[in-house]
Amino acid sequence: MGWFKRLKDGIQTATKFKKEAPDGLWHKCKSCGHLSTIKELRENFYKCNSCNYHVRIGSYDYFDLLFDDSEYELLLEDLVSYDFLGFKDLKPYDERLKAARKKSQLKDAMSVGTGTIEGKSIVIAAMDFSFIGGSMGSVVGEKISRAIDYALQHRMPFMIISKSGGARMMESAFSLMQMAKTSAKLTLLAKAGIPYFSLLTDPTTGGVTASFAMLGDINFAEPKALIGFAGPRVIKETIKRDLPEGFQTSEFLLDNGFLDFIVDRKDLRDKLAELLHLFEIQSSS
């Protein structure tokens, strides 16, 4: 027998009366539960100190991490999505966009920055998972397309950091066509002899994997990222058995021959500098 008696079952505090722990002080690792301060996390390249889990970060975080002195110029910030189909599921697309903009403080699921890494110029397009699951709609496609034009014009290497659930359903076939559009545009870089690096981060699935993410002259990934065409849940439902350990991770893709290498986030900047050094573009062509 317990020495006190529970008067009411369950937790009675309504969510709105619960006290929130202040954001931005502590971070609990999703993978191992290790607690660290945000400061420690940032100093460790947004990786868990204990298990090296790579926390999902945004486009600006990558730009800060990669460009010399964290200095870069943002391009194409004027492109915004709108609900041209009047798409409504449980929520209208229009409202989803507004909510995503408010929550993420971003214009869309992709930002494009240009700057230097160890003195060498590069254009980087990076995706944000916090904006409707990093989904690819018309704006993502157009940003890639115009970023490629910029890279061609300035003869700079191009990189995309993918982090996406796939195509944006609320733009229906328009989002599907972004696969064709981005892939077609990438051929122009190849023809001009400008290297394209594709970094796949957690998660990269669906139409994004099946277009630009898999088309790099170099395809590389952060450790343990989920990378695939179909999502694991769909595959499980299709084949009706459990998926093997490590299925659709970066390591799985490396082993199956679809990645050139895996890079820890702390080495990312050095690795890119080395790639830029090796792929040095001749200024005249």
Add this chain to the structure above:
Amino acid sequence: MVFLDFEKPLESLYEQLEKIRQVGEKGDVDVSPMIQELEKKINDKRIEIYDHLSGWQRVQLSRHPERPYTYHYIKHLTSSFIELHGDRYFKDDKAIVGGLGKIDGRTVVIIGHQKGVNTKMRQYRNFGMANPEGYRKALRLMKMAERFGFPVLSLIDTPGAYPGLEAEERGQAEAIARNLFEMAQLKVPILCYVIGEGASGGAIGIGLGDRVFMLENTWYSVISPESCSSILWRSWDHKEQAAEQLKLTAENMFEFGLIDGIIYEPLGGAHANREEMVEILRKHINKELDMLEGMEVDELISKRIEKYEKMGRFMVEEPELEEAEKDSSKELAPAPNEGSANQKSDDHS
């Protein structure tokens, strides 16, 4: 005959017709006026039904069990055809078929999704869901077409690329991406037709072309209505709604400027008159290939890339000013509407 749920009024009319015919066969009564009247009634009813099909009804028609598949078109379009198997790396996919054929004297490389015609064959064909080796076989054949200067004809009919474990191991995503990349620069004309279902990456994996058309009762979308319903509504019950929301019909797609035209089907759908459907397609293919083969290679490729470059709708924000709408797809020069309104009424009469 298989009747879809919205065709039920036709079913009872056909039953009546059958009964009257039986009476007629027994001899005594002249039933021909009654038969004529019923046949007219059936035709009128059919026109009435087919005049206002919803998105979901088009989806149902695209999956009609009697609908002609790729092999049917190949068999009747070509005077000679040799099927070519295998991707040369892993195996021969059964959901994407391809080969060399002569269409009215012109050698063409034909690739397409193939569905099975009965339960056993549907399994054998994996319900038209290709594995990576299917896309790689298609690419191998397209590269051969390029070497010999043959145009490529692609027939699209898939509920999606196969979401299986082995498909992931062998790089489903890479196979589709590679095809998009290579098709963008292929040095010969690529002519695509959605002949049934056009679902997502599985469809576009053989669907990037100079000219892309949809048959009247087909659909093309980023996701099937069922999957869309299950993801966005978290239940399978909203497929009709999803089909409307996705705006996936040929008419929608043409209006958006994402396809180059609509091929109108015989009244009652492609399956109602399979021979006529083949002839409609034959005429169309010949006309398109005549046009495409007259183009210089560089022009062909740059136009192809420009076409896809323009696909997308977004706004351009002007700082300090009001938002200006940019609708890049409206910049597209209006493509000739292949199946014109006139042709449609011809088919119905």
